[in-house]
Amino acid sequence: MKIIPVIDLKDSVVVHARQGNRELYQPINTGLCKSSDIFQVIDAFLGIYEFDTFYIADLNAITGQGGHNPLIADVLTRFPHITFWIDQGCQPYAQRAHGNTLPVLGSESYRDESIAEIKAYKNNFILSLDYANSKALGAPSLFADPSFWPENIIIMTLERVGSNRGPDLNKLTEFCRKNPDKNFIAAGGIRHKQDLMALSEAGIHQALVASALHSGIIKAEDINILGKVSAPSSRPNPRDVVNPNIA
Numbered sequence: 001m002k003i004i005p006v007i008d009l010k011d012s013v014v015v016h017a018r019q020g021n022r023e024l025y026q027p028i029n030t031g032l033c034k035s036s037d038i039f040q041v042i043d044a045f046l047g048i049y050e051f052d053t054f055y056i057a058d059l060n061a062i063t064g065q066g067g068h069n070p071l072i073a074d075v076l077t078r079f080p081h082i083t084f085w086i087d088q089g090c091q092p093y094a095q096r097a098h099g100n101t102l103p104v105l106g107s108e109s110y111r112d113e114s115i116a117e118i119k120a121y122k123n124n125f126i127l128s129l130d131y132a133n134s135k136a137l138g139a140p141s142l143f144a145d146p147s148f149w150p151e152n153i154i155i156m157t158l159e160r161v162g163s164n165r166g167p168d169l170n171k172l173t174e175f176c177r178k179n180p181d182k183n184f185i186a187a188g189g190i191r192h193k194q195d196l197m198a199l200s201e202a203g204i205h206q207a208l209v210a211s212a213l214h215s216g217i218i219k220a221e222d223i224n225i226l227g228k229v230s231a232p233s234s235r236p237n238p239r240d241v242v243n244p245n246i247a
Contacts, residue, residue, distance in 0.1 A: 001200045001226040002053070003218070004085070004185075005045045006210035007038060009068050010059040014041045017210065018162035022059055030214035038075060042082075048213060049223045053083045055104070055208050061088035062109060076100055085126055093120035104128050104154065107138035115139045118148055128154040128187070131171070152183045154208065160189030162211050167195055169202060176203035193222040200226070 008017045008025065013036035015025035027036035033044035045051055056075070061067035067088060076084060076098040084101050089109035096103075105118060106128040118125075127150055130137040137158075142148055155175055157168045167189045175184050186199050187208040196207055196218075212218040 001196050001204075002206045003049075003051070003196070003209050003213075003223055003226065004053045004055050004206060005051055005213055006187075006208045007041060007054060007056045008059055008210070009038065009056060009071070012068065012071060014038050015059070016162060016214075017057075022063065025059070028214070031216055032214045038071065039078065042075070042079065045213060049220050051082070053085065055085045056087065058086065058088045062106065064089070073097070087128060090114060090117075092117060102126060106130050106156070107136070107142045110139040110142060112139045112141050115141055115148060118142075121150075123150040125150055126152045126154060126185075128156050130156045130158060131168075132158045146179065146182075149179075149182060152185065154185045154187050157188035161187070163189055164191055164211070165189045166191055167199060167207075169198060172199065172204055173202040192217050193226065196222075196226055 006017075008015050010022070010025055014028045015036070016028050016030075017025055028041060029036065032048070033041050035041070042054065045054070056072065058068050058072065072084075072086060080100055082100060085104050086101055087104035087106055089106060091103050091105060103121070103125045104127075105121070105125050108130040110118070118127075127142070127148070129143060136143050153175075155168070155172055157171065160166070160168060167186050172184060172186055175182075180203075183206070184204055185206040185208065186204050190196060190199075190207055190209050191212055199207060209218065
């Protein structure tokens with residue numbers, strides 16, 4: 001099981017995501033990190049464990065209220081040996097300026113008339129299938145037509161983010177059962193090591209985590225133990241999906 005720390009960026013600071021209510025998100029101030037500065041938050045996560053992958057949600061870009069391209073570029077430059085999954089909503093394909101990044105395309109930002117743009121990525125991205133209150137968000141075709149799916153897919157349950165409700169194990173298990181050739185990634189509600197072990201038993205081998213790291217409930221020793229529960233070798237690590245032609 002691989003844990004990927006989550007960073008939610010809003011108005012240039014890291015915020016605490018809660019149940020998808022983005023207008024209410026407040027700057028991070030936790031036992032792990034009192035500062036909402038992204039560099040200090042990353043350093044705090046790295047103080048727990050030597051994570052090699054992070055997920056950044058650019059909430060301004062996702063909601064069509066600007067974005068954080070210069071700040072994210074600084075992050076990519078300062079941490080060249082870490083791979084950053086960057087979610088900026090509907091992203092027209094463009095050659096990436098940094099080799100240590102991989103785009104996340106979230107279903108909530110697409111409509112059926114715009115999803116053809118996804119084909120330009122040639123599967124060199126991570127798809128996020130977004131849900132809120134059991135409702136699929138965005139283009140229905142992204143949920144119904146697996147031909148749009150890359151190898152690695154986040155199942156994002158927004159109402160469980162920061163809720164301490166646990167992951168949507170039933171939904172994740174069903175995705176694994178119906179699509180055994182895909183690598184599904186859990187997002188939303190993960191509380192502790194036991195949740196992660198349950199996900200691993202269901203066939204999930206990667207998870208996006210924020211609150212349980214900030215609270216200290218998931219500790220370095222837990223991550224070391226969970227790291228020994230590895231994904232099947234036939235499933236590629238999303239780090240390896242990065243286009244080798246990108247410099």
